[in-house]
Amino acid sequence: MLLYNTLGRKKEEFTPARPGKATMYVCGITAYDFCHIGHARSAVFFDVLARRLRYLGYELIFVRNFTDVDDKIIMRANNEGRDWQEVSNTYIAAFHEDMDRLKVLRADVEPRATEYIPQIQKICAALIAAGKAYATPSGDVYFRVRAWPWYGCLSGRSPDELVAGARVTSGEEKQDPLDFALWKTAKPGEPFWESPWGKGRPGWHIECSAMSAPWLPLDIHGGGQDLIFPHHENEIAQSEAAGKVTLAKYWIHNGFVQINAEKMSKSLGNFTTIRKILESYLPETLRFFLLSKQYRRPVNFTLRGMDEAEKALHRVYSALLEAGVVLERGKWQNVDLSKDMQRKWASLSQACEDALDDDVNTAQALGQIFYQARLINRLLEDKNLRACEGGRKMLTEFVGRAIDWERQLGLFGSPPGVFLVELRDIRARRKNxxxxxxxxxxxxxxxxxxxxxxxxxxxxxxxxxxxxxxxxxxxxxxxxxxx
Ligand SMILES: [Zn+2]
The missing domain is CATH 1.10.10 (Arc Repressor Mutant, subunit A)
Structure with missing residues (x-):
């Protein structure tokens, strides 16, 4: 299987460190709000990658973390007069609810930052001892970017380029504007943990270095493209400077979601939560929509696009339903399909596999599935073809493949009759x-x-x-x- 590695910027054959086994760490959410469609895209894509690896026979350990202490969580808690832990617990539960509906399988390990405080402090101490980090008089700990010669290897941004844009905010005691926080002194009223540098809490980047440490070397480290810099660049610097090991071999990043061609960002105010979308569309429609674009490309979220996804699903599920009905009634004449039809049918299935092997191209794979449904419809419309032995074989294979699609893509696995009724009802509801x-x-x-x-x-x-x-x-x- 080929995967596009951000480190090196090219497609590479996936060869894990241990034959037959794979480890994948994906940066999860900061739990301070409901998940929006951008989160859905990342989660659905990495879910498909995990499913594909398992389908290919890899014994996969999939780790996805939760950031459960952070400025935004604390701010929300203060604004609402709630406990910060209550806020993060609420939104972690909401994440699970939303992702379960989208058929995003749970990760094997779902660590939370606050469960790793001792490990975080250990990395900070090791980095200080190695001269790669320093503590300030007020108790912050910073990573010394200039002491890590490979800084910029992932994002392609060199420290010299970065220095122009770097600022030191007043009150910070950085030795160099490029340095970033590993540990932050707690401000009054903030949650804190005791540490060798005083009462404080971890910076954001360091938590992933701590939570991924039990699984090193990672075969795959992933997240959205917005995490390449600085988050993943900083993770590499911390982990590798502290442990002298490679953090991950393949760095995989999914593209943005735009809403009607505007970049998806909360600050722009075009905030669309998963649960809001699922009031009007079935979860499988959203999943299909997100997978209908190659994962590295931007996706433009529009209601028209969702309607088209719905139509495509309807087409495939109707073919599955009809195929099932014909198979049940079956009386077959001992005639085979034309060589041309047989060849086309076989090539479509292989093309679907090939697309998934080529950097998880779900857009192409779905296209091939759609062609299969079209070929099945052609067969079903022809009284002779649908009654022949070759037709029976084709229909049986088509229905059987739906199980494979469900395993790999999390699509087409519902009983067709049930799905089509659900789809009909939600369309009716949408039209009031x-x-x-x-x-x-x-x-x-x-x-x-x-x-x-x-x-x-x-x-x-x-x-x-x-x-x-x-x-x-x-x-x-x-x-x-x-x-
Ligand atoms: Zn991370």
């Missing part, structure tokens, strides 16, 4: 349709049909169509759906 009046119209139509009053039944069908409701008559009675 009155479900009782729809049920009433459908009931009237059923009666009209039973009484063989086809004029009236057609009138009712048109009335329903005006509301965006389509009706199909099947052996089991009428089935309705939403446009």
């Amino acid at each position: 349709l009155d479900m009782e009046s729809i049920a009433d119209l459908l009931g009237q139509r059923e009666e009209a049909r039973a009484g063989k009053n086809f004029v009236k039944s057609d009138e009712l069908r048109n009335k329903l169509a005006e509301l965006g409701v389509t009706v199909r008559d099947t052996r089991e009675g009428q089935v309705w759906d939403m446009e």
Whole structure:
């Protein structure tokens, strides 16, 4: 499998340090608010990467941390008159709720910064002893950037370039404006831990160096592109200067989410939480939408894009449902499909695998799945093809592949009938349709049909169509759906 390594800026064959085993550390959230769509993108992508590695047979240890003490958490707690731990616990629980709905599997290890205070202090002490860090008279500890010659290896920003933009805020006792905090003296009223440098709390970057330490060397270290600098650059400097080991071999970063082409950022005020989006769309629709772009590219979040994702899901699930129905009824003639059809069918499945092997290109993989659904629809529309032995094979494979897609992508794993009803209902809710009046119209139509009053039944069908409701008559009675 090829992965794009930010360190080196090229695709590289994934070769873990220990054959058959893989370790992956992904920087998690700072728990001070509900997760927005940017968090969803990162979580869904790394979930797919984890699923893919397991699918390929790697024994994976996946670590994703929580930052549970931080300025923003403390500020929120103070503003709301709550305890800071209550704030972080609330939003960690909310993270789990949202991600469970998105079928993002829990990480194997989910450490919290506050559980690693002794380890954090140990790294600080080791860095001070090695001359790579220093404590100030007021009890802050800073990393000495100039003492680490490889600083900038990940982001490509050299200290000399950085120095122009660096500032020392008044009150800071940095020896060099480039230096960054490892340990901060607690201000009055802030949470603190005792340390050799006085009462204080960890800086942000150091916590990941401590929480990843039990799993070194990491095969994969990941996060959003916004973490490349300074967070990941600083992590490398701290971990490697303290331990003289490589922190991670592959650095994987996902792209931004933009909202209607504006960069996703809370400060811009275009804040869209996962739970808000899931009031109007199914979780699988959001997941499909996020995976429909290659993970390194920016994603532009629009409602039109979500509607398109929904249509694509509808198409694939309808094909799965119909394939299942035909397979159940099955009477098969001993005829095979054309060589052309067979070849096309086999190549689509391989193309899906190839796309995932090429830097987890879910956009292309989904495209291939979509083509498969289209080919299945062509088969289903043809009375002869759907009744032949070759058709049976193709339908069986298609239904079977859905299990693979679920394992790797977390998509298409719901029972198709159940999914399509959920999709129909959420579309109806989005249109503010009155479900009782729809049920009433459908009931009237059923009666009209039973009484063989086809004029009236057609009138009712048109009335329903005006509301965006389509009706199909099947052996089991009428089935309705939403446009
Ligand atoms: Zn981190």
